[in-house]
Amino acid sequence: MKDIIVYGSDCTNCHNTKELIRQVAEALGVAADIREVTDTVEIMRAGVMSTPGVAVNGEVVHAGGVPTREAIEGWLKG
Numbered sequence: 001m002k003d004i005i006v007y008g009s010d011c012t013n014c015h016n017t018k019e020l021i022r023q024v025a026e027a028l029g030v031a032a033d034i035r036e037v038t039d040t041v042e043i044m045r046a047g048v049m050s051t052p053g054v055a056v057n058g059e060v061v062h063a064g065g066v067p068t069r070e071a072i073e074g075w076l077k078g
Contacts, residue, residue, distance in 0.1 A: 001031040002076060007043045007053035007063075008036065014052040017066050021054070024072040032076070 004021055008014030018036055025032040037043060046055060050064030056075045 001033060003057050004032050004034045004075075005046075005055045006034065006036045007046055007048045007055070008038065008051040009040075010036075010038050011051065013066050014038075017052040017054065020066065020069065021072055021076075024069055025076055028073065028076055030076045 002025070004025075006014055006018045006021070008017070014036065018034055021032070021034055025034070037046075043051065043053065046053065047060055048055075048063050052062075052066065053060060053064075054062040054067060054075070056078075061075050062071065
């Protein structure tokens with residue numbers, strides 16, 4: 001199972017990122033626990049300076065803007 005955190009300020013791009021990750025995980029048949037963190041201190045502690053940010057299994061893999069479907073597939077397959 002992939003542990004995924006979407007870091008953001010509860011914005012539209014953050015919601016879109018979370019939903020796109022959910023869709024891609026479902027399409028690939030990958031089990032994923034997808035959470036959203038909106039606390040500014042936690043976001044900064046993770047090292048995310050631009051939101052939405054995404055961490056997969058504890059590693060920040062994306063920051064700023066909605067990631068592409070291809071990028072998400074790479075994170076989930078890796």
